[in-house]
Amino acid sequence: MTFLSLIVALLMEQVRPFDGKTFAFMWGYFDWLKMHLTTGEWRHGILAWLIAVLPPTLVAGLVTLLLHKLNPVAGWAWNVFVLYLTMGFRQFSHAYTSIDKALKEGDLQKARELLGAWRGASAAEYNAEQISRVSIELGLVYSHTYVFGVIFFFAAFGPMGAVLYRLATALNDEWNKYPEEAGHLGKFSFHAFEIIDWIPSRLTALSFAIVGDFEDALYCWRTQALSWKPIAHGILLASGAGALGVRLGDALPEDGLKVYRPLMGMGDEADSAYMQSTVGLLWRCLLLWLLLILLLTIANLLG
Numbered sequence: 001m002t003f004l005s006l007i008v009a010l011l012m013e014q015v016r017p018f019d020g021k022t023f024a025f026m027w028g029y030f031d032w033l034k035m036h037l038t039t040g041e042w043r044h045g046i047l048a049w050l051i052a053v054l055p056p057t058l059v060a061g062l063v064t065l066l067l068h069k070l071n072p073v074a075g076w077a078w079n080v081f082v083l084y085l086t087m088g089f090r091q092f093s094h095a096y097t098s099i100d101k102a103l104k105e106g107d108l109q110k111a112r113e114l115l116g117a118w119r120g121a122s123a124a125e126y127n128a129e130q131i132s133r134v135s136i137e138l139g140l141v142y143s144h145t146y147v148f149g150v151i152f153f154f155a156a157f158g159p160m161g162a163v164l165y166r167l168a169t170a171l172n173d174e175w176n177k178y179p180e181e182a183g184h185l186g187k188f189s190f191h192a193f194e195i196i197d198w199i200p201s202r203l204t205a206l207s208f209a210i211v212g213d214f215e216d217a218l219y220c221w222r223t224q225a226l227s228w229k230p231i232a233h234g235i236l237l238a239s240g241a242g243a244l245g246v247r248l249g250d251a252l253p254e255d256g257l258k259v260y261r262p263l264m265g266m267g268d269e270a271d272s273a274y275m276q277s278t279v280g281l282l283w284r285c286l287l288l289w290l291l292l293i294l295l296l297t298i299a300n301l302l303g
Contacts, residue, residue, distance in 0.1 A: 001076055002155055003297045006290060009083035017090035030174050033185070045184030049192055053167045061160035082159035086166040087150040089282075092142035099135050100275045103128055125253040133270035136278050137248050140240040141233055143282045144204040145169055151289055152200040155296075165200075168193045194232065201232040204285070205239035211284035212243025220265050224249075227262035234264070241265020244281060246274045 033048045060082060068075035095118040102111035111131050115123040119138060123131060149169070153161030172193040175186040209217035220242030221235060228234025228249065241248040245267035251258045268274070 001079065001297075003290065003294045005076060005079040005083055006151065006154070006293065008080045009087060010089075010286075012080070012084050013088040013090055017094070018084055018088060030171060041184065045186075045188035048185050049171060049188050052171055053164065056167060057160055057164045060163040061158070064159045079154075079159055082162050083150070083154060086162045087154075088146055089143070089286075091146045092139070093279075096135055096139050096275070096279075099131065100272055103131060103272045103275075122254075125256075129269050129271060130252055132272060132275055133246075133248055133250070134252070136240075136244075136246065136270055136275060137237055137264075139275075139278050139282070140208075140236050143285070144201060144236055147282075147286065148204040148207070148289065149197060149200040151293075152203060155293055165196065168196050190230075194230065197232055201235055205235045207285040207288055208236070208239045208243040208281060211288055212240075212281055213245055214243075216245065216266060217242035224262065224264055228264065234262070237264040240278075240281070241267075244274060244277055246270050246277075 030052060033052055064075065064078060067078045095114060099111050099114045099118070102108075102114060108128060108131075111128070112123045112126055115126070115131050115135060119134065123134070126134070149165055150162050153165040155161075157164070168189075171189040175189045205217075205221060209221070217239045220238040223238075225231065225234040225238040228237060237248055241264045244265070247263065247265050247267060247269055249261045249264035251260050253259070
């Protein structure tokens with residue numbers, strides 16, 4: 001049932017991508033918690049995170065149990081619905097594809113504007129190589145956040161796991177936009193997500209290595225990942241860059257200055273061709289995960 005739920009949810013998402021703005025009220029709720037529980041006390045950071053995450057997660061688990069007992073088909077439909085809300089390539093690939101198209105058409109200004117809107121920071125000083133490089137970095141990280149991390153938790157814990165992972169991701173992003181404002185809320189949400197994402201992020205990085213250049217991916221992972229913060233992103237970027245044979249990270253121009261970033265990967269400079277190679281890498285990873293889940297499902301059915 002897990003395999004079939006994933007296939008149907010992915011197909012639905014390709015046909016009609018889910019509009020994340022539908023749940024904009026959740027961000028208002030997160031802001032309300034931040035406003036009322038940013039007191040400078042660590043226990044209030046823990047309390048805010050638990051209030052934000054536990055109720056929806058427990059409700060998802062309860063609904064799953066009830067529906068599966070009442071009607072297996074209704075339970076399966078619930079699985080698909082939760083996956084559709086929490087997972088999807090299209091939640092990040094639209095921006096990626098638009099940037100790639102602008103670069104191919106030679107419209108550097110449009111590519112800068114699209115990347116700036118996507119990353120939430122100006123890209124006005126970037127050249128074509130830097131735009132490609134940052135786009136690939138975001139594509140690798142977001143593919144894990146929106147696809148592989150959700151798949152792992154759904155396969156392990158069902159809809160409850162998918163909801164938990166998506167909420168933990170959202171809180172980490174939302175409460176760490178301005179760390180000085182969130183205080184302990186931001187710190188705890190970061191550490192909580194770091195623990196939750198420890199296994200999935202490494203499995204995704206291993207998948208990049210398996211479907212790409214295995215030797216270079218593991219070498220870059222071993223020698224470069226720890227220099228990037230957060231470390232989970234460093235693992236994903238080092239493995240992905242090594243698997244693709246491209247250089248990521250490195251310095252970027254910001255406000256007329258060079259901002260240092262650790263070098264990730266090895267090989268050639270990024271360009272539109274490598275952006276296409278990244279798409280191929282991600283689809284091969286997805287097929288690998290689906291194949292493994294299918295084999296586990298068959299083994300479970302056979303006892």
